[in-house]
Amino acid sequence: GQNIDQPTEMTATEGAIVQINCTYQTSGFNGLFWYQQHAGEAPTFLSYNVLDGLEEKGRFSSFLSRSKGYSYLLLKELQMKDSASYLCAVRDAGNMLTFGGGTRLMVKP
Amino acid sequence: DSGVTQTPKHLITATGQRVTLRCSPRSGDLSVYWYQQSLDQGLQFLIQYYNGEERAKGNILERFSAQQFPDLHSELNLSSLELGDSALYFCASSPGQGRGETQYFGPGTRLLVL
Numbered sequence: 001g002q003n004i005d006q007p008t009e010m011t012a013t014e015g016a017i018v019q020i021n022c023t024y025q026t027s028g029f030n031g032l033f034w035y036q037q038h039a040g041e042a043p044t045f046l047s048y049n050v051l052d053g054l055e056e057k058g059r060f061s062s063f064l065s066r067s068k069g070y071s072y073l074l075l076k077e078l079q080m081k082d083s084a085s086y087l088c089a090v091r092d093a094g095n096m097l098t099f100g101g102g103t104r105l106m107v108k109p
Numbered sequence: 110d111s112g113v114t115q116t117p118k119h120l121i122t123a124t125g126q127r128v129t130l131r132c133s134p135r136s137g138d139l140s141v142y143w144y145q146q147s148l149d150q151g152l153q154f155l156i157q158y159y160n161g162e163e164r165a166k167g168n169i170l171e172r173f174s175a176q177q178f179p180d181l182h183s184e185l186n187l188s189s190l191e192l193g194d195s196a197l198y199f200c201a202s203s204p205g206q207g208r209g210e211t212q213y214f215g216p217g218t219r220l221l222v223l
Binding site: 101 | 212
């Protein structure tokens with residue numbers, strides 16, 4: 001089965017940097033995704049990691065360590081609009097995508 | 110705007126009833142995925158169709174069924190509805206069978222069962 005853990009809530013200050021961690025245990029691994037979801041809206045794709053290392057995309061970066069079953073999403077220069085839930089999702093060997101419970105990030109002025 | 114469309118946006122119905130949710134994938138995408146998101150359960154994968162055929166099955170109840178039509182749109186049928194079925198239902202699509210692909214989500218259908 002799949003087990004994906006991420007913190008339930010985090011709070012950070014506008015302009016700061018925040019790191020959201022995700023640990024996973026899956027039967028086979030075929031990539032890890034991060035999605036952003038504002039309340040009541042659709043998840044929107046942020047990043048995809050399938051090899052170890054850091055993927056950078058503007059203010060957002062995502063890191064993966066397959067041997068440790070660990071990923072993090074790094075958000076820099078936080079803006080108020082970054083207040084949202086961040087979902088970690090892992091694709092298993094059968095191509096099924098399993099989502100973690102999400103981390104609700106609150107950005108304060 | 111992801112290019113995935115879902116109708117209706119909101120649906121209110123009573124227990125025991127049956128509803129149909131509709132999804133049109135992004136132009137050119139062959140796979141459609143259905144997810145359920147409730148407050149206490151997070152985003153749960155229900156089922157995937159690829160080019161009209163069932164490709165993968167997740168935590169989908171027997172009361173629920175889906176299909177994908179020749180024009181690639183998909184419908185999710187929910188029957189004998191219970192209060193606990195109240196949730197956001199998302200459809201997502203991807204170009205192929207899913208391997209190495211990003212899924213793009215539609216705006217969702219909010220179902221309320223009274």
